[in-house]
Amino acid sequence: MTANKPQAKIDSLRPFRLVKYFSFTGLGLVLITTIVLSWFISNHAKKVMLERSEKYSLLLAEHVNRQVFLQFVLPTVLRYGEIALRNSAQFKRLDTVVRNTTEGLNVDSVTIYDSEENIISYSTIPEEVGVRDKGGKEYESALNGVNSSHLISKASLLNLLTGSDPISTKLLTYIPFRRENPLSERTDDIMGVTKVVQDLSDDMEAILRLQLTIIVVSILIMGTLFLILTQIVTKADQINEARAQERRRLEDKLNQAERLASLGEMVASVSHEIKNPLGIVRSTAEILNKRLQDQAPGSKHLAEIIITETSRLDDIVREFLDFARPQVPQFTPTAINDLIMKLEGFMQPEFSKNNITVENNLATDLKPVNVDQNLLYRALLNLFINAVQAMPDGGILSISTFSASQEKKKVVIRIEDTGIGMSKEKLAMIFTPFYTDKNRGTGLGLAIAKNIIDQHEGFITVESQEAKGSTFLITLKHQ
Ligand SMILES: Nc1ncnc2c1ncn2[C@@H]1O[C@H](COP(=O)(O)OP(=O)(O)OP(=O)(O)O)[C@@H](O)[C@H]1O
Ligand SMILES: [Mg+2]
Secondary structure (H helix, E strand, O other), X not given: OOOXXXXXXXXXXXXXXXXXXXXXXXXXXXXXXXXXHHHHHHHHHHHHHXXXXXXXXXXXXXXXXXXXXXXXXXXXXXXXXXXXXXXXXXXXXXXXXXXXXXXXXXXXXXXXXXOOXXXXXXXXXXXXXXXXXXXXXXXXXXXXXXXEEEEEXXXXXHHHXXXXXXXXXXXXXXXXXXXXXXXXEEEEEEEEEEEEEEEXXXXXXXXXXXXXXXXXHXXXXXXXXXXXXXXXXXXXXXXXXXXXXXXXXXXXXXXXXXXXXXXXXXXXXXXXXXHHHHHHHHHHHHHHHHHHHHHOHHHHHXXXXXXXXXXXXXXXXXXXXXXXXXXXXXXEEEOHHHXXXXXXXXXXXXXXXXXXXXXXXXXXXXXXXXXXXXXHHHHHHHHHHHHHHHOOOOEEEEEEEEEEOOOOOEEEEEEEEOOOOOOHHHHOOOOOOOOOOOOOOOOOHHHHHHHHHHHOOOEEEEEEEOOOEEEEEEEEEOO
């Protein structure tokens, strides 16, 4: 039966561990999913933004081309015969046309490359005018009539978090600069390449902020859930632990009761068998004592030793029998304080002999409690005797009574001595039958007292400190 107990405990805990495991893993999975999802959402948003911006850029570049051709190329050729941007008047005119065309639109810069060599003929950024070989492969593709665009981006969540480098995202669109025919729209004659740069930093920052918000919010929600879950799990652990403790306590009690019952039977039969011969020995010794008084007065003390020792044995046997055959309590309303005073009166010679001062602190407002007077008297007697034995060099025995709990439904008797006290290990043993550290003890005193208090549905507890003393508390209920 005992071998199954730990197994049963493990079995009951296993489902709970699984729940715990699944809950935490579930939370982790949801968090990872949210982060991956936020990455997908923001990536999709980036893609949509890019597609729109690319379309917009293409339209814009074509618009710029058309306006430049109509408002600059045609009039200039008519007026000067050729286009020469080195001529500052021509350059200024082109600049005005470009700026008017792009005014109010989301354009960072406009650059026009020459078609004959990779050189910048015009740019809204003055420093770039005349710079060579900056076109790259997009320039080459545009010369072959293919539009292209690419993104230059320095944007990540880290930029947002640290705030170190500002987010910078630019979309560069290259389209061929064709000769426009005012009547039939466009020709295949490529005069150069137009590059339009759009600044998408604000849009990109908005998308990154959205991504960051999703991540932060989901971490916060998951964190809160995690905390709540941890609390629930801790609470459940505590409840489990408390239940396990309660079960252990009940099992111990049951074991003790089983042990006591079998022990009791054995003790009762042995004690019964000893009691009769003991009585005969004792009465024989008394007869012997009388005879020795007349015939050999010097040896009288030998008979007296037999008498005292048989009396002691008789007491022990009676104690055994009391313990082994617990009586059915007869409850009568009893003034606890009176019972204590009666016991103190009985013990007075012992107290005086051992230099023990008794201090009483008895509550005057105690209502009578339903107890078996004889049994409770015996329980208290055992505690008093123990206290006296714990103070071989004298000390103080403090007895208090008081009502406990708000409705004064409980009465507590407190027996405190200033004796030798007990270690923790000893404390754990003292209610076990036959546990004693005294030469002439039987170790039944506290076991009997506890049995009696249990019969009254009360509690007995003890606190003790080595070399300082012990305090026994008996709690009884009004029934
Ligand atoms: N007030 C106390 N101070 C210190 N130790 C105590 C006190 N009361 C009990 N003990 C310890 O608990 C043990 C068990 O006590 P218990 O009354 O059951 O048996 P006992 O006093 O040894 O023998 P007996 O059966 O004669 O009472 C004692 O041997 C003693 O070590
Ligand atoms: Mg004792």
